[in-house]
Amino acid sequence: MFNIPCYVTTVCCRQPCGKFLPCRIHTCQRSCHSGSCQSFDQKCIQKCTIQRRKCGHSCNLSCHGDDPCPITTCQTIIKLRCPCDSLEKDGICNIKSNEFNEEKNNICDVKTSPFIEEDYDFNLTSRIEALKIQIENSLLTRKQQQQQQLECNDECRVIQENKSFTQAFSMNIDEPRQLPNIYTDFLIDYAKNNFEFVQICQVTRRLLQFYTFPPMEFNERHLLRELASFYDGIIHMLHDAHAATFRFGSGSIACV
Template sequence: MRSNIPCYLKDVSCGKPCEKNLSCGVHRCPRICHPGECIAEGEECRQPCSVMREACGHSCGLPCHGKTDCPQSSCASQVQVSCGCGRKSAKMCCSEVDKTNAKAQAARAIDAKASNGSVVILERQDSADRYKCLPCDSECSRAQRNRKLAMALELDRDDDNACPTPGEPTYTDFLRTQAKTNPPLVLDVENALIQLVQSTESQRTNTTRNHVFRPMVADMRRLIHEYAAYFRVETLSYDPEPQRNVVASAKRGQSFVPNTLLSSFIPKTVPKIAPPPQKSAWGTTSETKEKFASSAIPAEGMQTLTSATTVVRRLPPVD
């Protein structure tokens, strides 16, 4: 309800989104409160379809097609890709990522067959490696050689050109969804991987260090497998269900902590702060309580009224 509306106004809006169900049966009206129909006669809903694609996890993005199956189309979402070592990064259309990976795998298979004549079996890529489709250049090779030399001599190099710095990771939709729906598990896995990598880098005797996670269900193990790939940490599952668990292995000089962690996608809750006391004609709330307390009626009865001036008693008139 709105008050103080001039009488000459015919169409009055509350200013809130309409959000009525549209005729497509999928979307709601995004317009601000309005008179009449949400969609004009003869028109159709043109909002983008939000159904997730099975191949990549991005939304369909095509104009609304109701509750019918999504037509075959190429995903036009922009994703961040990098080279194998992470030194180079760029933006690429999602539909081009698989094509680039297929070309790179085919080129590696041809080179391997030409060198030793053996047939190379193409393996399925991990979710994290899918976005590492850019080819490394000579600068990447030089940085890789410098890094191996520094590892052999046990030198701590601070030169940025000596070791390729990993680019910003592009987390899968599954990992981002887990960060929103299961933050405690994401934080536990993340802290375990960070401690594993840091402890591996600090030791000088062994180059490999392991961490054994507790038994988990399949979705939780998938979180560990996919997230560990961004740390360059190898993972393997052991034991049958329901005691199946994951063992993570980090290697010194190879594993690292990503620049952007998955915990940055966890929604931050805004703490509720109590409003300050309102100022009134009696003052603040505490001042008002003191005034009422000083003027309160005693428990034995009514309060006796007193006068600040001299009271003169009047005598009755004489007949």
């Protein structure tokens, strides 16, 4: 025991009281005290913590004791997202169960009681009916949640296009990009004098997967071979001494 000064008339351990209030739902949150936790005419003002059947959030209304939770709209703040999860903002749940569905839920509680072998048909029928009601409620809840989704905007479409582009070219936008290799002197000199031909090769690579070039001179074929070496996944094979078929795909040039 701690020493208590003689002038102290009330001894308190300063721990939460924890006694059940008259509502039999909540406990007293006051520090240790003497006497009753609340006066006779005082009501519990704590929030109801019973979960709502539809959305799973707490009732959050003032304590109503053993009475069923009133049928109200859920005011819990939730995160609203668009279908692609690019947009996000705070919103109100707003899911409300009507009285008809609440009665159905009570039926579910009764009909999911322990199975009794003596009345097999009744139990089986009751459980099937209860399962149907639960499925209906789940579908209704999902529909209500889908109605709360944000609509995708132009920013979402741009993000989705970038993701599709990244996946198509097997690139990871989060990884640092490596600097390109240094072009050879032949490529630089030839591009200066024949820029139109080099530009045609680049445009063809972006638009087509297969392209057969017409018979070319040695320098042009040499240009394509060196240009192709700057892209990944290269397969190079000439049909003859003058013509070649180039395969373009997944960010690479392949000479077949």
